[in-house]
Amino acid sequence: MRSFCTGNFFSFSAGMPRMAIFSLVMLGLAACGQSSNEGDEAASAKPAAARVLTIKFPHVTAPGTPKGQGAERFKQLVEERLGDRLKVEVYPSGQLMNDDDSMDALAFGEVQMIATSLSKFDRLTTKFQVFDLPFLFPGLEVVERFQAGPAGQELLNELADRGFQGVAFWHNGMKQFGGPRPMNDPANAKGLKFRIMESDVLQAQILQIGGNPQKMAFGEVYQALQTGAVDAQENTWSNIYSSKFYEVQDYLTDTSHGYLGYLVAVNTEFWQGLPADLRSELNDIIIEVAEWVNDQAADINEEMKQKVADSGKSEIVELTPEELTAWQEVMRPVWAQFEEEIGADLIQAAQAASN
Numbered sequence: 001m002r003s004f005c006t007g008n009f010f011s012f013s014a015g016m017p018r019m020a021i022f023s024l025v026m027l028g029l030a031a032c033g034q035s036s037n038e039g040d041e042a043a044s045a046k047p048a049a050a051r052v053l054t055i056k057f058p059h060v061t062a063p064g065t066p067k068g069q070g071a072e073r074f075k076q077l078v079e080e081r082l083g084d085r086l087k088v089e090v091y092p093s094g095q096l097m098n099d100d101d102s103m104d105a106l107a108f109g110e111v112q113m114i115a116t117s118l119s120k121f122d123r124l125t126t127k128f129q130v131f132d133l134p135f136l137f138p139g140l141e142v143v144e145r146f147q148a149g150p151a152g153q154e155l156l157n158e159l160a161d162r163g164f165q166g167v168a169f170w171h172n173g174m175k176q177f178g179g180p181r182p183m184n185d186p187a188n189a190k191g192l193k194f195r196i197m198e199s200d201v202l203q204a205q206i207l208q209i210g211g212n213p214q215k216m217a218f219g220e221v222y223q224a225l226q227t228g229a230v231d232a233q234e235n236t237w238s239n240i241y242s243s244k245f246y247e248v249q250d251y252l253t254d255t256s257h258g259y260l261g262y263l264v265a266v267n268t269e270f271w272q273g274l275p276a277d278l279r280s281e282l283n284d285i286i287i288e289v290a291e292w293v294n295d296q297a298a299d300i301n302e303e304m305k306q307k308v309a310d311s312g313k314s315e316i317v318e319l320t321p322e323e324l325t326a327w328q329e330v331m332r333p334v335w336a337q338f339e340e341e342i343g344a345d346l347i348q349a350a351q352a353a354s355n
């Protein structure tokens, strides 16, 4: 029988209140806990070293994306090197829960690991908004320098006392705009309804170009584009291809105006409760996987851009240098709007990574 512990037991409808969904998730996980508790009783009779802990790792993107591949690689390395002590269950494509619910579940310790878009931590901290500022980062190498520096590393601990111990940053890639018209001229965005992630910076960015921003979960985007509930969206090539947004968008414009990356976080209590040797070996794997994901993220996005082009279903528009400058100028006022919330120091540290 297919169970909640191994796959899609519940299917969540878009209209369901979040708390109801979360209660279902908690019930389901409690049920999983019961069956594994039976195992735990048996396990407690064994020496402590023989007990196998489980890391549940839900995420929302397809297995072929940078995050999907990173999650699978993490599972593979953990089970190869630490399989007698740790097991990893990866649930891709939102099959277990959406991002909001997985953040709640991590905070409650019902799942042990997530890799959630930095934009979606907006309700918990304004610091991560730095990653959403349009055209702040010219490319992934600059983001990586910022994340590796002292200001970036400090951000890993930003939410540790609220249950989210950051252990790594993973890239997805740079975001592109899709819609019913080419977006080579920012004026073409006027009046369009744009799906955005749950971030006030992204909301301000769309208002700045005269669009109508709609915050929406990732799993709802394809249908919203298909039915016309929204006209336009911003995302990376890997998400646009693997979630088939290109099938329901006439034009995709390579604006690379913003960054999409993830905080890989573990439940703080779970992390601190691990035996020191296990935590240290797990940390080594986390660092190795982060390097692996970040090394190939740009290539994965390029490959998927090519697949979109090959499909012939959506036209890809490239910006001229003049058009790029026009986009940068029109969006720049968003920085000043958020400078106080984010902190001028943090924005300067991000800018300095370009030098």
Ligand code: SIN
Binding pocket: 060, 061, 116, 117, 172, 197, 217, 218, 235, 239, 260
């Ligand atoms: C993700 O890459 O995790 C999803 C991003 C989105 O919601 O657009």
